[in-house]
Every structure is written in structure tokens, then in C-alpha cells.
Amino acid sequence: MFAALPATSALAEDDFPSVGAATNSDIGLGAVGTPGKAVTVWVDAHNAVKPRFEIDQTGLAGVATFAVPDGNDQCKATGKKIVCDLPQADFTSVPVVLVLHPDKGAAVGDKGTFTLDTMADNAPDLPASVHKVTIADGADLVVTAPVYVSPIPEVKPGDVLFTKAAFVNAGNRAAADATMTMMFDPGIAPFKYEGCTYTETEYPLIVECPVDGTIEPGAGREFVTIDENGKETPGMGAVVAPDALGWKGVDFLALADSVVEDLPPEVLAKAKTKTTKATTGKKFKIRQQEPIVKSLKAQPEIDKNDNYAGIAYGVLNSHDLATIGATASGGVGSVVTVNIGVKNTGVSMLDAYRTGGEPAARFNFVVPDGTEVVGVGEGCVARWKEDDGSIGWDPVPGKRFYDCGIDSSLFKPGESYTTAFKLKITQVIAHATGTVSFTNPFRDPAEPPADANPGNDVAEVVINPNPGGSGGGLPLTGAQTGLVASVGAALLAGGVVLFLAARRRRVVLVVPQDGSAE
Structure with a gap:
């Protein structure tokens, strides 16, 4: 994503330089046996000279360690620090992905902290943020798709979309009876899938599809559509409605033993109007990946901060x-x-x-x-x-x-x-x-x-x-x-300056496609 950023032009005197970075304040990490967990740091920069951020993991000693995954060319591990050099450009909410592993001697219940600090040669120093890591025993579903992309893809009424939906179990125990939940904004009409439950709310249409069986540590699941001819297409299908216009989101949530009550608060605030289970429609399957660690006992979810991701589509249409x-x-x-x-x-x-x-x-x-x-x-x-x-x-x-x-x-x-x-x-x-x-x-x-x-x-x-x-x-x-x-x-x-309310922007978690520590 950084490769596509334009270079920043010469600084204007009245342009205040700034740089910032953020990630989850509390992270649950499986004990020894977990394949490792992707942690996304979201970064912003405006007119900053040599923007960068540092992770000081001194406080994680004996608990967990960050590593720089393949493909991350911005960050380098130096002693107890991870230093990430950012491009000198203007950008907002660009993800930088690191991987967190439990240390060999870490035991369930151990806690540690790391600090996240941002800086630039021409920006004032801000207080570093402190983040907590807790070693837990259980399953940890981490969504790996969809991945938010910018600029958002442009579509038009009548287009057929297949939004990928996938997750990996990054915990140290198996997960049981998971549910893949997709939430569609009005204007994006999902296909009917036999065996899935459809809940209409005031705003999103919620589609819940069961994932049978246990999901072992390191194993993933992916939603696949099967058409009438047996052709398989990764993702859940939908059609752009004739009256769709502008920014439309599709969100994905993966939880073990999940129900609608586990959905985000903004969805729960919308009154349910109708819930039905489809007995006809397209077929689907949940494609499996082989586990890398064998575990027989299913455990509850240990960290729900990374069970969600979303993507947006820009619908081109006229209005009057x-x-x-x-x-x-x-x-x-x-x-x-x-x-x-x-x-x-x-x-x-x-x-x-x-x-x-x-x-x-x-x-x-x-x-x-x-x-x-x-x-x-x-x-x-x-x-x-x-x-x-x-x-x-x-x-x-x-x-x-x-x-x-x-x-x-x-x-x-x-x-x-x-x-x-x-x-x-x-x-x-x-x-x-x-x-x-x-x-x-x-x-x-x-x-x-x-x-x-x-x-x-x-x-x-x-x-x-x-x-x-x-x-x-x-x-x-x-x-x-x-x-x-x-x-x-x-x-x-x-000389009156009027400011319009900013567009609502979603915060989504982006992880490597395989969700693992490699």
C-alpha cells in the first residue's frame, strides 16, 4: 500500500506536520503452541519529515516477542525494539503488519506490555502509548479476508460481487462450531445460500453461515460459493441493486459459538425486523486448511479484537x-x-x-x-x-x-x-x-x-x-x-470558515492472508 502513495510536496508554512500510530490496547495471545498472531499498526502522517514509529518490547520479556514478517520492508528488529520507517507522504490509516509470538517459557496468565511511539524530524514528540499482552489458553479466530483496499473498487448496478471471507485459528486450542457472519449495507443484495440464516435490521442485512466441526490451531476456513454447474468461486456472492449509490460496505465477523448478540454494538442498535433460514438457494462449502498443530480439546475465543474485517465498494449511479x-x-x-x-x-x-x-x-x-x-x-x-x-x-x-x-x-x-x-x-x-x-x-x-x-x-x-x-x-x-x-x-x-461533518470511516483489522507467523 505504501508503494502507491504519492510523495509529499514542499511544506507550506501553515501546514502543521504530524505523525501517529495506533493498535489494539489489549491483545490476547495463545500460549505455546500458537502459530503466532498478526498485529496491525495503523499509521497516519501529514507533512512529516522522516516519519517513523518504534515498538519497545522490553516489557514483554519472557511473555512474547514481535517479529517482522516477510514482505514488510518498512520495519527492522533492533534489540528490544522494532523500528519502522514510513514514507514521506500524506496518508491516513495505512496498515503495517507485525507478528507476535509467545515466548517459550510463557505460561497462561502471564502479562506484559509494549510501548508504541511515533516521531518525525519536524513534528513535536507525543507521549508513547502503552499496550498490554496477556497469554491465554484457547482458540483465537483471526479474520484474514476481506482486506480493505484503497481506493475502493468502483462498481455499478447489476454487477455481481464475490466478497472473500476467511479466517485462521491463531490460538493454541481448537475452536468449535464457528459461524461466518457477513453484514451487507442496503444496495448490496447477497445471494440466498441454503442453510444460512438471514436477519433484516434497520440498516444491514446479516447473513450467518455455520462452520461445522473443530478448527485446529493454525488451520483456516474460507467461504466458497458453488454455482448450479458445480463451479466453485471463493467468497460470498451479492448483486449491486438498481438503486445503490455511493459508499457501500460489506463486513465479515468470525466467532466460535457465535450468535447475533456477538455482533458489534452499532449493529445491535438496529432493531431486528425479520429472521429466516434459507432452505433453498445456492450451495456453499467451507474450504479447510490442514492444521499445523494437533489439539483435541475445544476452547472459547480468547481475543475478539481481531475477529472482524470489512471492505467497501463505490457504486457509480445517478440520482435526482x-x-x-x-x-x-x-x-x-x-x-x-x-x-x-x-x-x-x-x-x-x-x-x-x-x-x-x-x-x-x-x-x-x-x-x-x-x-x-x-x-x-x-x-x-x-x-x-x-x-x-x-x-x-x-x-x-x-x-x-x-x-x-x-x-x-x-x-x-x-x-x-x-x-x-x-x-x-x-x-x-x-x-x-x-x-x-x-x-x-x-x-x-x-x-x-x-x-x-x-x-x-x-x-x-x-x-x-x-x-x-x-x-x-x-x-x-x-x-x-x-x-x-x-x-x-x-x-x-x-472570513467565516465552515467545516462539514467528516465522513464516517470504518476501522478494520488487516492481517496477512495466511494469518500465520511465517
Whole structure:
């Protein structure tokens, strides 16, 4: 992965250099008899000169020892230290894999520590992190596939994907009755496999397939699809759905004696809606590898920190959102209700889970002249510029500009969302016009992404319309243009910098393909 990184350009004076590394704080390691365990260190660097990290394993004496596996050209073992030189480039969450072995005299229950320290010639020294290693007696399933890759593979609706799923028992005892669990984001539809259980939740579809028998130390298992003609393809098959769009994840979990309750907390938080066991569908088999150490007694899992991995696909597809306007009439002092919103008129489903907490779709409301907001629509906040240049943001009435988000996590094709604003008419103006649009001077205009059909991106909110007056979908004009333009200019003049919420990024554990110590 390092080989593909671009070189860092010359440092700018205002670019703060940094380097960091992280790994699991507590590591369970099988006793003597384990084949060794891959430990992944995730590293980041920005404008750092000679970035590097060191592992000081003095505190592991008599307990365990790190080794540098074949293929790791960045790290060297020097005495009690492992020193890893990183490329001088900008990168985030790049894995460096080392292997941990129990020492010959280590006994079950022994504990030790190692320190992880990062540094660069031009970055300040940060405190080293301390990590604990405990020698345990039992099985230790370590996921070896899928392996997260960057950039993520691009796919399109209708594509058939086979996501590899494999693990190795890195413990010193056999594992019994394991389960291979795959979790598919909406938009990635897995095949039906005879004998597997399918659980629908609010977000992922969970597929659990049994692994019969015991898995000896050093032995691995791999999921293999068997088609109607008997052809075998490694991995679990799935089809990219017609309405899929953007970042879609597929995750894999391997546990001995596992049940759905062993899944990550973020999955457990999603209510189950339906669980079924497939009695028909494609065939599969769990391909075995020969054990390197013989053990007859099955033991429970000793370290669940490395039973998980994931991969992502980027689905290329189009999408189209249309704004929904409204009309109302009344005299001075009357309060009218306008229902405004957005409709998904495209072919793709928008997904709030992949927007860093942002709603699946957003829209904006510029209030018509001669009216005052006395009731704010659900999911909407006013935005305005204070006299001191700061930006106000609160669901309060009486403002001119409102930023709204839908309350649905998945916004599917054909669905609509509206919210109700109550407007008090303060002055009767014939055909007083406000707008519903995706234009927001308080945010980066690229959020949400502009769609390919701008013709339905603006709708009118008209109070006391003229007979035969024009309908929605017209461009921003007149006083409303002045409002948006003046707010935008004020933001620039005040030097206001707005930061958008960062995309949610998964942390995945990456280990060598064979998961062993070689």
C-alpha cells in the first residue's frame, strides 16, 4: 500500500506536520503452541519529515516477542525494539503488519506490555502509548479476508460481487462450531445460500453461515460459493441493486459459538425486523486448511479484537432530487401553513449512514417577503449572521433562511418528504414568492452533491398568488436572489470558515492472508 502513495510536496508554512500510530490496547495471545498472531499498526502522517514509529518490547520479556514478517520492508528488529520507517507522504490509516509470538517459557496468565511511539524530524514528540499482552489458553479466530483496499473498487448496478471471507485459528486450542457472519449495507443484495440464516435490521442485512466441526490451531476456513454447474468461486456472492449509490460496505465477523448478540454494538442498535433460514438457494462449502498443530480439546475465543474485517465498494449511479413548493392565501395577521420538502425522483437510494451523520437529503427555505415564520418545520434550523460576524444556527422563528433535513435514514426512489412551516402574513403582497432549493450560502454548495438535473432543484412558495401565476421550479430571482447573495457575501467578508461533518470511516483489522507467523 505504501508503494502507491504519492510523495509529499514542499511544506507550506501553515501546514502543521504530524505523525501517529495506533493498535489494539489489549491483545490476547495463545500460549505455546500458537502459530503466532498478526498485529496491525495503523499509521497516519501529514507533512512529516522522516516519519517513523518504534515498538519497545522490553516489557514483554519472557511473555512474547514481535517479529517482522516477510514482505514488510518498512520495519527492522533492533534489540528490544522494532523500528519502522514510513514514507514521506500524506496518508491516513495505512496498515503495517507485525507478528507476535509467545515466548517459550510463557505460561497462561502471564502479562506484559509494549510501548508504541511515533516521531518525525519536524513534528513535536507525543507521549508513547502503552499496550498490554496477556497469554491465554484457547482458540483465537483471526479474520484474514476481506482486506480493505484503497481506493475502493468502483462498481455499478447489476454487477455481481464475490466478497472473500476467511479466517485462521491463531490460538493454541481448537475452536468449535464457528459461524461466518457477513453484514451487507442496503444496495448490496447477497445471494440466498441454503442453510444460512438471514436477519433484516434497520440498516444491514446479516447473513450467518455455520462452520461445522473443530478448527485446529493454525488451520483456516474460507467461504466458497458453488454455482448450479458445480463451479466453485471463493467468497460470498451479492448483486449491486438498481438503486445503490455511493459508499457501500460489506463486513465479515468470525466467532466460535457465535450468535447475533456477538455482533458489534452499532449493529445491535438496529432493531431486528425479520429472521429466516434459507432452505433453498445456492450451495456453499467451507474450504479447510490442514492444521499445523494437533489439539483435541475445544476452547472459547480468547481475543475478539481481531475477529472482524470489512471492505467497501463505490457504486457509480445517478440520482435526482426535486424540491416541493407550496401556495397559500390570506390577509394581514392571518397564519397560513405551507408544506415544503423534497422528492427522490431518481433511480438511486440516498443513505444517511454514509454521510457522517448528515441527513440523507437536505433542502433550504427562503421565506417570502411580507411573511414571518411563527412555526418552524420539523427537522429545520434557521441560519443567520450576527452583528459580530458569527453564524446563528437554531430552530427559532422569525428568520429569513432555514436549513432542513429529512428524518428518514434511507431515502428511496419515489419517496417524498415534507415539513410544515407556519407563516404569519404581515403585509399583503401579490404573488409574494419564497423558494425551496438546494442553494445554501451557509454551507459548502457541494453538500449535498448536485444532481444531474438542475431543472427541478428550485420550487416556489407563493403567498397570495396572482390568478394564472407561474408554478414551481423557476430559478431564484428578485428579492430572494438578493437575500442569498448578500448572506454569501457577508460570509466571505467576515472570513467565516465552515467545516462539514467528516465522513464516517470504518476501522478494520488487516492481517496477512495466511494469518500465520511465517
